[in-house]
Amino acid sequence: MTAIVITGGTDGMGRALARTYLDRGDTVVIVGRDPAKAATLPDAHFIRADLSLVAENRRVIEEINERYPAVRALVLCARYFRSTRFVTAEGFEGTFALDYLSRFLLSHGLDRPRVIVNVSGPAPGIPAGRIRWNDLMLERGYDGVAAQMQAGRANDLLGVAFARRHAAGPTRYVLINPGPVSTSFAGEYDAATAAHVAGLKRYGAPVDDGIKPIIARVDAPPAEPLSAFLPDARISLDNPSFVPGDAGRLDDLTRRLLRSRDN
Numbered sequence: 001m002t003a004i005v006i007t008g009g010t011d012g013m014g015r016a017l018a019r020t021y022l023d024r025g026d027t028v029v030i031v032g033r034d035p036a037k038a039a040t041l042p043d044a045h046f047i048r049a050d051l052s053l054v055a056e057n058r059r060v061i062e063e064i065n066e067r068y069p070a071v072r073a074l075v076l077c078a079r080y081f082r083s084t085r086f087v088t089a090e091g092f093e094g095t096f097a098l099d100y101l102s103r104f105l106l107s108h109g110l111d112r113p114r115v116i117v118n119v120s121g122p123a124p125g126i127p128a129g130r131i132r133w134n135d136l137m138l139e140r141g142y143d144g145v146a147a148q149m150q151a152g153r154a155n156d157l158l159g160v161a162f163a164r165r166h167a168a169g170p171t172r173y174v175l176i177n178p179g180p181v182s183t184s185f186a187g188e189y190d191a192a193t194a195a196h197v198a199g200l201k202r203y204g205a206p207v208d209d210g211i212k213p214i215i216a217r218v219d220a221p222p223a224e225p226l227s228a229f230l231p232d233a234r235i236s237l238d239n240p241s242f243v244p245g246d247a248g249r250l251d252d253l254t255r256r257l258l259r260s261r262d263n
């Protein structure tokens with residue numbers, strides 16, 4: 001039995017993707033925190049988890065690898081915006097933990113999915129955000145948008161490092177920036193950001209349109225180990241967001257952070 005695993009599958013694009021594949025008769029595993037939202041997809045397999053915690057990601061990985069040995073697609077959609085800095089019980093900055101570290105753990109931890117679609121923010125020609133190499137946890141001058149942008153860039157680099165490490169394996173890694181899509185935009189916003197988000201909700205694409213590029217890549221994964229799209233057009237990997245040296249540096253740093261948490 002092959003399964004499609006969707007983080008953030010309880011809401012927004014993740015939920016719409018789950019509905020699409022359930023309607024096709026697929027086995028769909030959704031991961032999120034809210035059982036009430038999950039109950040709106042009664043035919044999905046719900047794993048309740050706070051993916052901003054490393055321990056929870058590891059529990060989810062163990063459960064999926066045990067119960068669903070053949071994962072056709074892992075789609076990474078969980079996110080949560082915070083205008084005010086938040087630190088998880090494990091000591092990681094919240095956006096880094098949920099929007100990037102969880103995706104790192106799941107990407108490397110699930111047993112060889114056919115395709116991993118990391119729904120994030122790659123953009124052509126410009127780095128999606130800046131990695132604060134000396135302040136990864138954003139202790140100095142936190143800004144919610146900068147935190148989200150850092151996570152977006154980190155996901156681009158995760159794709160590069162993953163594809164290098166697993167180039168000979170069966171998994172194809174796909175980065176997709178869906179562009180503005182009218183979803184729930186889960187988060188806690190200050191007034192200025194809330195006004196901006198209200199605009200995005202008004203003018204963003206309908207969710208059913210926003211998920212089309214994702215469905216296309218899940219159904220027919222690109223041949224290359226790594227590819228990136230905005231939303232349906234290919235982005236060249238020959239741009240500053242995908243510098244291999246930065247990808248290796250972030251990969252090392254992430255593994256060191258995880259080791260220091262484990263000790």
Ligand SMILES: NC(=O)c1ccc[n+]([C@@H]2O[C@H](COP(=O)([O-])OP(=O)(O)OC[C@H]3O[C@@H](n4cnc5c(N)ncnc54)[C@H](OP(=O)(O)O)[C@@H]3O)[C@@H](O)[C@H]2O)c1
Pocket residue numbers: 007008009010011012013014031032033034035037049050051052076077078079080098119120121177178179180181182183184185186187200204
């Ligand atoms: N919407 C856009 O315009 C846009 C633009 C560019 C990129 N993206 C990317 O597209 C992806 C999907 O975005 P969306 O707008 O569809 O999301 P959304 O509507 O805001 O939904 C976010 C999802 O994340 C889950 N979530 C939040 N915190 C969680 C936690 N701690 N642990 C586990 N799950 C958690 C929520 O479920 P629970 O409430 O059940 O926890 C929900 O299912 C994201 O990666 C986003 O960065 C979106």
